Amino acid sequence: MFAEDLKNSLIVSCQPVPDGPTDTADFVVGFAKAAIDAGARALRIESVAYVAAVRAAVAVPIIGIVKRDLADSAVRITPFVADAEALMAAGADIVAFDATDRPRPSSVEALVQAVKARGKLTMADCASLADARRALAAGADFVGTTLSGYVGGPEPVDPDLDLIAAMRRLTPFVIAEGRIRTTEQAAAAARAGAHAVVVGSAITRTEHVTAWFHDAVTSAYRSRPDGENAVLAIDIGGTKTMAALVVEGDVVEDITVPTRRQDGPDTWLAGIAEATRSWAGRYARVGIAVTGFIEDGHWSALNAATLNIPHRYPLLGRAAALFGVPVLAINDAQAAAWGEFRFGAGAASPSRDGHGNLVFLTISTGIGGGIVINGRPLAGLAGHFGLIRGPSAGQSPLEDLTSGRWMAAEAARLGHEATAAEIFTSAGEGAPWANEIVAQSAFRAATLCRDIQMMLDPGLIVIGGGIGLAGGYIERMRRAFDGMDARVTPRLVPALLGSRAGVVGVANLAAETSQRQT
Numbered sequence: 130m131f132a133e134d135l136k137n138s139l140i141v142s143c144q145p146v147p148d149g150p151t152d153t154a155d156f157v158v159g160f161a162k163a164a165i166d167a168g169a170r171a172l173r174i175e176s177v178a179y180v181a182a183v184r185a186a187v188a189v190p191i192i193g194i195v196k197r198d199l200a201d202s203a204v205r206i207t208p209f210v211a212d213a214e215a216l217m218a219a220g221a222d223i224v225a226f227d228a229t230d231r232p233r234p235s236s237v238e239a240l241v242q243a244v245k246a247r248g249k250l251t252m253a254d255c256a257s258l259a260d261a262r263r264a265l266a267a268g269a270d271f272v273g274t275t276l277s278g279y280v281g282g283p284e285p286v287d288p289d290l291d292l293i294a295a296m297r298r299l300t301p302f303v304i305a306e307g308r309i310r311t312t313e314q315a316a317a318a319a320r321a322g323a324h325a326v327v328v329g330s331a332i333t334r335t336e337h338v339t340a341w342f343h344d345a346v347t348s349a350y351r352s353r354p355d356g357e358n359a360v361l362a363i364d365i366g367g368t369k370t371m372a373a374l375v376v377e378g379d380v381v382e383d384i385t386v387p388t389r390r391q392d393g394p395d396t397w398l399a400g401i402a403e404a405t406r407s408w409a410g411r412y413a414r415v416g417i418a419v420t421g422f423i424e425d426g427h428w429s430a431l432n433a434a435t436l437n438i439p440h441r442y443p444l445l446g447r448a449a450a451l452f453g454v455p456v457l458a459i460n461d462a463q464a465a466a467w468g469e470f471r472f473g474a475g476a477a478s479p480s481r482d483g484h485g486n487l488v489f490l491t492i493s494t495g496i497g498g499g500i501v502i503n504g505r506p507l508a509g510l511a512g513h514f515g516l517i518r519g520p521s522a523g524q525s526p527l528e529d530l531t532s533g534r535w536m537a538a539e540a541a542r543l544g545h546e547a548t549a550a551e552i553f554t555s556a557g558e559g560a561p562w563a564n565e566i567v568a569q570s571a572f573r574a575a576t577l578c579r580d581i582q583m584m585l586d587p588g589l590i591v592i593g594g595g596i597g598l599a600g601g602y603i604e605r606m607r608r609a610f611d612g613m614d615a616r617v618t619p620r621l622v623p624a625l626l627g628s629r630a631g632v633v634g635v636a637n638l639a640a641e642t643s644q645r646q647t
C-alpha cells in the first residue's frame with residue numbers, strides 16, 4: 130500500500146478497555162467489521178494476536194501497535210523493534226510507534242529501518258511538533274498527534290487541532306488521533322489539514338462512551354429545574370460573597386461578588402438574589418453561611434471590624450421572603466467545618482474522623498473555626514477560637530496575637546512594611562525577623578490546637594485559611610508537638626475544599642434539614 134491510499138479517510142481504532150468484557154478477539158474483529166461496513170477505510174489494532182485475528186477477517190489496511198508498560202521507560206506504544214517485526218508478521222501494513230523524545234529501548238531510526246526493510250509503512254505517534262520533525266527526518270511515512278497531552282501534566286479534554294495544523298505545514302501525511310469524540314471534532318480535524326482521522330474510544334470503548342452519557346444524564350437529573358436536591362448556598366464574607374448551586378457536595382455553578390461593606394445585609398441579599406436570578410426554580414432550599422454568629426435565625430456581628438451587622442438582623446425571615454424557599458443559616462467557619470468533615474479532609478481520612486469529632490481552624494486575616502461532635506456541627510458561638518483568651522494569649526483575643534493581621538502589625542513594629550504573604554516569602558528566604566514572626570504565630574496556633582485536643586479530643590484538626598495553608602506553617606505547628614505523647618498529640622491536616630468549604634457545608638446542612646422534615 131501507499132501513504133496516498135489513506136487520503137481523506139476515517140480510521141477506526143479498535144482497542145477495547147483492557148481486561149473489560151469486550152477485550153476478546155471476537156469483539157475486536159466485530160468492531161473492525163462494523164467499522165468497515167460503515168465506511169472506515171483502515172483500522173488501528175493493538176497486540177500481535179488481535180492484528181492476526183483481524184487480518185484473517187478483513188482486507189483493509191491495518192495500523193498495528195503493541196502496548197507495553199516498561200519499568201525503565203515511559204514509552205508504551207511499540208517500544209521494541211521485535212514488536213514491529215511481530216506486528217508485520219501478523220499482517221500489519223503500517224506499524225505505529227511512540228516517537229516522543231523520551232528514554233527508550235529501540236530508537237525511532239531503528240524502528241523505521243526495520244519496517245521499511247519489509248516494505249511496510251511507519252506512523253510516528255508524536256506529542257509535539259519537534260517529535261514530528263525528528264520522525265520525518267528519520268524517514269517516518271506518517272506523523273500522528275496520538276500522544277499530544279499524554280506525556281505529563283493534566284490530560285486535556287479536546288483534540289489538539291493546533292498540532293494537526295502545525296504538522297500539516299511539515300508534511301501532507303498527518304494522521305489526527307487522540308480525544309476525537311464527536312462528529313464535529315472529527316470534521317474539525319479533517320479541516321485542520323489531517324490526511325486521515327483516527328477515532329477510537331468514541332466508537333469502540335463502550336464503557337467510556339457509556340460513562341460519558343451516564344455522567345451527563347446524572348448531572349442533568351441532579352440539577353434539573355425542579356431542583357429537589359439542589360441548594361442555593363451563599364457564603365457572605367468580609368470582602369466577598371460567593372453564591373453557588375450545590376448538589377450533593379458538588380458545586381454545579383458559582384459566582385463571587387464583592388461584599389460592599391457600607392451597604393448592609395438587605396442590599397447584600399438583594400444583590401445576591403439579582404445575581405442568581407437565572408438559577409431561580411433550580412433549587413428547593415437556601416443555605417447561608419456568614420461571618421458573625423447566628424441565633425434564632427438572627428445574625429449578629431462578633432467583630433464589627435470584619436463586617437458590621439445591625440444587632441440581631443432577622444436573616445432567616447428576610448432571606449425566606451426574598452428567595453421563596455426555606456432557609457438555613459450558620460456561621461461560615463462552622464459551615465466550612467461541616468464541609469471539610471463531609472466532603473473534604475474528614476472524608477479523605479475516614480479512619481481519623483471515625484468517631485465523628487473534628488475541628489476546623491481557619492487562620493487568615495483573623496482566626497475562626499468550627500466543631501463537629503459526634504457527627505453533628507455545633508452552632509451558636511462554638512468554634513470562635515480566635516476570640517478566646519487562654520493563658521497563652523494573655524488579655525488579648527488570640528487572633529490579635531496570631532492572625533495575618535497580627536503578623537503584619539508585628540512586622541511594622543519591627544520596622545518592616547510587609548503583608549502576611551510577604552512575611553512568609555521573607556521567612557522562606559531566611560530573614561530572621563520574618564522567621565521569628567511566623568514561628569511565634571505557628572507556636573500560638575499549635576498551643577491552641579493542643580488545648581482543643583484536650584477539650585474535645587477531635588480525630589482531626591483541619592487547618593485552613595491563607596496563613597494556615599501557607600508554606601511550612603502546618604509543619605512548624607507540628608514541630609511544637611515534638612516529644613509529646615502520641616495519644617495527646619493533635620492530628621493536623623490541611624483543609625481540602627479551599628474557598629468552597631463554606632458553600633458545600635451549608636448546602637449539605639440545608640439539604641439534610643429538608644430530608645429530616647420530609
Ligand SMILES: CC(=O)N[C@H](C=O)[C@@H](O)[C@H](O)[C@H](O)COP(=O)(O)O
Pocket residue numbers: 142144194206275276279306307308309327328329330331
Ligand atoms: C495515548 C494512547 O495511549 N493512545 C492509544 C493509542 O493507540 C489509544 O489508547 C487511543 O485509544 C487511540 O490513540 C485513539 O484515541 P481516542 O481513543 O482518544 O480516540
